[in-house]
Amino acid sequence: MTGTTGTMPTYLGMPAFPQAAAAAVADSQLRRNLTHATTTIRAKRAKVVAELDDWEQLRQAAKAIKDHVLANLGTYLPRLEENVTRAGGHVHWARDAVEANAIVTNLVKAANASKVVKVKSMATQETGLNEALAASGITAVETDLAELIVQLGDDRPSHILVPAIHRNRAEIREIFRQRMDDAPEDLTDDPPRLAAAARQHLRNEFLSAEVGISGANFAIAGTGSLVVVESEGNGRMCLTLPRTLISVVGIEKVLPSWRDLEVFLALLPRSSTAERMNPYTTIWTGAAPGDGPEDFHLVLLDNGRTATLADTVGRQALRCIRCSACLNVCPVYERAGGHAYGSPYPGPIGAILSPQLRGMTSPVDASLPFASSLCGACYEVCPVAINIPEVLVEQRARAVENQGHYPERIVFGASGYVLRSPRRLAAAQRVASASGRVLGRRGRIRRLPPPLSAWTDTRDAPAPPPESFRAWWARTRGGGQTRSGADSERTAR
Ligand code: SF4
Numbered sequence: 097m098t099g100t101t102g103t104m105p106t107y108l109g110m111p112a113f114p115q116a117a118a119a120a121v122a123d124s125q126l127r128r129n130l131t132h133a134t135t136t137i138r139a140k141r142a143k144v145v146a147e148l149d150d151w152e153q154l155r156q157a158a159k160a161i162k163d164h165v166l167a168n169l170g171t172y173l174p175r176l177e178e179n180v181t182r183a184g185g186h187v188h189w190a191r192d193a194v195e196a197n198a199i200v201t202n203l204v205k206a207a208n209a210s211k212v213v214k215v216k217s218m219a220t221q222e223t224g225l226n227e228a229l230a231a232s233g234i235t236a237v238e239t240d241l242a243e244l245i246v247q248l249g250d251d252r253p254s255h256i257l258v259p260a261i262h263r264n265r266a267e268i269r270e271i272f273r274q275r276m277d278d279a280p281e282d283l284t285d286d287p288p289r290l291a292a293a294a295r296q297h298l299r300n301e302f303l304s305a306e307v308g309i310s311g312a313n314f315a316i317a318g319t320g321s322l323v324v325v326e327s328e329g330n331g332r333m334c335l336t337l338p339r340t341l342i343s344v345v346g347i348e349k350v351l352p353s354w355r356d357l358e359v360f361l362a363l364l365p366r367s368s369t370a371e372r373m374n375p376y377t378t379i380w381t382g383a384a385p386g387d388g389p390e391d392f393h394l395v396l397l398d399n400g401r402t403a404t405l406a407d408t409v410g411r412q413a414l415r416c417i418r419c420s421a422c423l424n425v426c427p428v429y430e431r432a433g434g435h436a437y438g439s440p441y442p443g444p445i446g447a448i449l450s451p452q453l454r455g456m457t458s459p460v461d462a463s464l465p466f467a468s469s470l471c472g473a474c475y476e477v478c479p480v481a482i483n484i485p486e487v488l489v490e491q492r493a494r495a496v497e498n499q500g501h502y503p504e505r506i507v508f509g510a511s512g513y514v515l516r517s518p519r520r521l522a523a524a525q526r527v528a529s530a531s532g533r534v535l536g537r538r539g540r541i542r543r544l545p546p547p548l549s550a551w552t553d554t555r556d557a558p559a560p561p562p563e564s565f566r567a568w569w570a571r572t573r574g575g576g577q578t579r580s581g582a583d584s585e586r587t588a589r
């Protein structure tokens with residue numbers, strides 16, 4: 097369920113990540129579905145990426161292009177507007193979700209349409225457009241297969257590229273049988289049969305829709321062209337059949353020129369679907385009579401992006417090209433799934449992007465920077481080299497400063513006090529060894545008191561050794577200290 101706040105819909109009622117993840121982890125079917133899907137995509141991606149000797153150079157080129165664009169939006173966005181307008185399109189600027197939804201709703205009403213077809217667009221998920229249209233009596237039909245499954249199941253997307261990754265084919269068959277009016281009586285869970293049923297259902301929607309709504313992967317400032325890459329062909333139907341086309345695009349999607357696009361068309365398919373090139377790449381420039389939509393509107397969306405640009409560490413999240421490679425390698429995502437992130441952007445990129453776009457005021461946003469093991473796998477696979485762990489650490493510091501996280505503050509304060517003095521450290525080690533003997537069983541501690549219980553609630557803690565290294569050294573190497581306590585204390589000061 098989504099609802100609209102000032103700048104962006106928050107998934108209303110979503111608990112903080114630890115609570116949402118605990119419920120997801122307890123669902124063994126969900127874990128099986130996720131593990132199967134992410135393991136398969138991960139292996140395929142690694143294989144096609146390894147085919148390119150210059151992958152790292154491509155990655156660094158993409159990073160440089162995106163950083164250049166983000167530093168020069170003031171140049172490229174007006175250029176994009178000028179060229180879209182020159183080609184017969186109309187450009188609208190939306191400061192936030194409310195403005196974007198109002199612009200789109202008014203355009204749909206102006207076209208006298210009560211139904212729109214949509215091709216997958218993260219930006220409109222971010223703004224909660226479907227709910228806003230429904231409030232005005234307009235039905236939005238998702239046409240991406242996975243999005244359709246999510247919509248028919250009254251569900252929420254759980255992956256950037258495969259929004260129904262949490263569903264297996266038996267579940268999809270049940271959703272189609274119950275919610276798709278024209279589903280065949282004898283529908284099985286055979287994937288080609290499921291795809292054929294969806295194709296038949298959507299064909300009727302495409303042919304009757306007056307308005308199409310899309311996002312865009314890239315916008316070329318130099319010519320005012322928009323680019324959508326996809327695998328199913330539904331996007332091309334949405335982009336070409338309706339009379340009116342409305343594209344809602346984040347301001348960070350602009351690229352200076354076609355030469356820049358070349359780099360991303362090499363990186364994106366291999367990182368996302370593990371394909372060497374996308375089956376469908378649709379590019380259009382403005383509107384022309386007799387050739388696709390007669391009326392084209394581009395809605396350029398800010399919704400927290402310029403505020404994110406002001407953050408020197410966090411702004412790198414705006415390089416993201418939504419390939420989802422970071423989700424597929426993340427051990428936390430693989431176990432918790434996408435819903436636990438309480439945002440249209442799940443996984444590692446969601447953990448750094450959502451708190452920046454929405455602010456860290458809600459429980460879910462304040463918890464997201466902690467939804468990571470900081471293993472760094474996301475950084476390694478990211479085709480635009482976003483250092484996600486670096487941003488997570490920065491945001492954790494901010495969350496601790498801004499919103500408390502008092503247990504951590506107390507623990508780190510006490511640790512700092514102890515570690516500043518070798519005498520205090522030795523005393524603490526003696527206490528830990530003694531408590532380990534009392535609490536430990538076969539080298540493990542099953543339960544600790546709060547706040548340390550946050551660890552032992554879900555896993556054992558190793559019991560401290562019965563003797564510290566210092567004590568062992570003193571006992572076995574002649575009875576002296578490793579270094580005199582007084583010397584060490586002087587150094588520490
Ligand atoms: S952060 Fe990088 S790896 Fe993750 S979705 Fe964005 S571009 Fe892909």
